[in-house]
Amino acid sequence: MSVLQVDGLAKAFEGRRVLRDVSFSVDAGEVVGLVGANGAGKSTLGDVVAGIYAPDAGRMTVQGHAYAPLSAEDARHLGVGVVEQLIRIDPRLTVARAVLRGTPLADAPEARVRARARAVLAEIGLDLDPDALVADIPRFVHGLVEAARVLAEDTKLIVMDEVSASLTPAEVAGLHAVARRLRSEGRGVLYISHRLPEMLEVVDRVLVLRDGRIALDAPASELDPARLVVATLDGALPRSTASAPPVRIPVARTAPDDVPVTTTRPQPSADVALEVRNLRVPGATTGVDLRVRRGEVLGLTGRRRSGLREIAGALTGEIPAQCDAVTLHGEDRPVPSSTGSAALRLDAYRPDDDAYGVDPGATIARTLTDEEWGRPSDLRSEIASLRGVIDTVHRMNVATLSIKTVFGALSGGDQHKLALARWLAAHPSDVVVVHEPTRGLDARSRREVRTLLDEATAHGRSVVVVSVDPDELTECCDRIGVVTDGRVDEWLDTHEMSAVDVRARILAAA
Numbered sequence: 001m002s003v004l005q006v007d008g009l010a011k012a013f014e015g016r017r018v019l020r021d022v023s024f025s026v027d028a029g030e031v032v033g034l035v036g037a038n039g040a041g042k043s044t045l046g047d048v049v050a051g052i053y054a055p056d057a058g059r060m061t062v063q064g065h066a067y068a069p070l071s072a073e074d075a076r077h078l079g080v081g082v083v084e085q086l087i088r089i090d091p092r093l094t095v096a097r098a099v100l101r102g103t104p105l106a107d108a109p110e111a112r113v114r115a116r117a118r119a120v121l122a123e124i125g126l127d128l129d130p131d132a133l134v135a136d137i138p139r140f141v142h143g144l145v146e147a148a149r150v151l152a153e154d155t156k157l158i159v160m161d162e163v164s165a166s167l168t169p170a171e172v173a174g175l176h177a178v179a180r181r182l183r184s185e186g187r188g189v190l191y192i193s194h195r196l197p198e199m200l201e202v203v204d205r206v207l208v209l210r211d212g213r214i215a216l217d218a219p220a221s222e223l224d225p226a227r228l229v230v231a232t233l234d235g236a237l238p239r240s241t242a243s244a245p246p247v248r249i250p251v252a253r254t255a256p257d258d259v260p261v262t263t264t265r266p267q268p269s270a271d272v273a274l275e276v277r278n279l280r281v282p283g284a285t286t287g288v289d290l291r292v293r294r295g296e297v298l299g300l301t302g303r304r305r306s307g308l309r310e311i312a313g314a315l316t317g318e319i320p321a322q323c324d325a326v327t328l329h330g331e332d333r334p335v336p337s338s339t340g341s342a343a344l345r346l347d348a349y350r351p352d353d354d355a356y357g358v359d360p361g362a363t364i365a366r367t368l369t370d371e372e373w374g375r376p377s378d379l380r381s382e383i384a385s386l387r388g389v390i391d392t393v394h395r396m397n398v399a400t401l402s403i404k405t406v407f408g409a410l411s412g413g414d415q416h417k418l419a420l421a422r423w424l425a426a427h428p429s430d431v432v433v434v435h436e437p438t439r440g441l442d443a444r445s446r447r448e449v450r451t452l453l454d455e456a457t458a459h460g461r462s463v464v465v466v467s468v469d470p471d472e473l474t475e476c477c478d479r480i481g482v483v484t485d486g487r488v489d490e491w492l493d494t495h496e497m498s499a500v501d502v503r504a505r506i507l508a509a510a
């Protein structure tokens with residue numbers, strides 16, 4: 001029996017058709033993956049199902065009853081909930097209260113709430129203190145807290161929109177535990193994700209949305225990440241895995257046949273751009289020895305509370321840290337004696353600001369040129385800068401009809417790509433820190449971001465990538481260090497290992 005049945009759904013924004021004649025169903029006890037390129041319409045479809053947008057045409061039923069929610073609140077009453085990655089939860093709540101809010105236990109005495117929340121968190125293996133404040137847990141874990149909450153709610157269908165992005169492998173496992181629990185209770189889940197290998201571990205069936213239409217509806221057992229990439233981007237789906245030519249997600253580079261390495265980049269130069277010895281939180285005796293070569297993309301990863309956050313923060317001067325020595329471009333830098341002053345203040349890009357530090361109401365042209373409107377200019381430089389904008393928009397494959405489109409109307413993935421391109425151009429320093437450069441991006445966009453990083457490193461810049469996504473690290477980095485207890489015991493060299501091995505080693509360690 002289907003929990004959700006969707007027939008002929010259509011939705012347009014300002015005349016632009018985003019969903020066209022979309023029909024599918026989600027059965028009771030079924031987890032259905034929804035994938036597609038950036039801008040394909042996944043979130044729009046999820047939002048229509050969750051009552052956030054009304055469709056222009058089509059009809060839906062929930063458990064056989066006509067379903068036309070007037071709002072997300074209404075949808076929840078009718079049995080459909082949505083979990084968004086960047087959901088806003090009142091930061092003053094404790095984690096326990098957040099997990100149980102809106103449920104019958106919401107107003108129960110503190111001890112009962114704590115005990116119940118602890119049990120739910122333990123069930124999904126989420127290592128969070130029930131007494132911690134929501135304000136003090138990482139932003140991206142809020143979606144997971146919300147996912148834990150739906151377990152206690154009486155919804156029949158749950159839309160999970162990109163909740164796994166930015167979660168550590170252990171947290172993704174927790175999210176999957178929630179999905180499996182919902183499935184075992186006979187509920188339905190629509191699971192939207194760009195992290196295809198992990199998604200395929202949990203879903204029963206996959207829908208591919210391409211240009212607003214369902215282009216493929218197939219059991220997960222017949223699919224693998226490579227075939228899915230082809231289905232989402234190019235449309236030509238090889239008939240079966242056995243007969244299909246292997247499609248590698250990472251771009252292969254020329255190398256000895258027996259070493260299927262991960263990156264296409266040339267080996268970075270031997271020159272050291274940045275060396276930090278024994279970078280550690282105040283009070284600790286041992287920390288990380290960091291050596292970033294010129295033109296290198298160095299990855300750092302680790303579990304929550306591994307020390308990764310502190311090390312990344314120390315590189316940018318945001319978190320107090322101590323170290324024994326710092327050398328930048330061959331020059332020794334003074335090591336601060338007090339813990340209040342920072343040894344390093346590297347520029348950092350973080351995609352976690354909702355609007356990427358960009359005015360969502362500004363046009364693409366204005367966002368990328370960052371020019372003050374009305375400032376005296378000459379026609380030649382204006383043409384050159386607008387050509388630059390058009391070139392970036394083309395190179396990054398942004399789905400827009402005009403550079404006069406407002407930034408906020410672009411899909412999340414397109415916003416991210418442009419924001420990163422803009423940031424790299426505006427921060428020309430030799431060593432920069434980039435957090436999760438490919439978060440929420442489809443395979444083609446990930447490649448484009450790698451091109452951006454390659455262009456930066458080809459000019460001698462060095463990039464420290466901070467990420468918890470094993471595939472992103474494997475695809476982007478020359479070397480990867482897994483931080484454990486504030487230290488990196490081993491650096492993985494992606495030029496010497498297969499992508500599969502790098503991924504497996506990260507997963508084993510992180």
Ligand SMILES: Nc1ncnc2c1ncn2[C@@H]1O[C@H](COP(=O)(O)OP(=O)(O)OP(=O)(O)O)[C@@H](O)[C@H]1O
Pocket residue numbers: 013014018036037038039040041042043044045399409410411412413414440
């Ligand atoms: N509120 C809106 N107003 C105008 N256009 C919108 C709006 N919401 C979405 N769109 C447009 O609809 C298209 C589909 O966007 P949507 O966010 O659904 O894609 P998506 O598949 O979820 O992409 P991504 O993977 O990048 O998040 C995009 O081109 C986007 O610009």
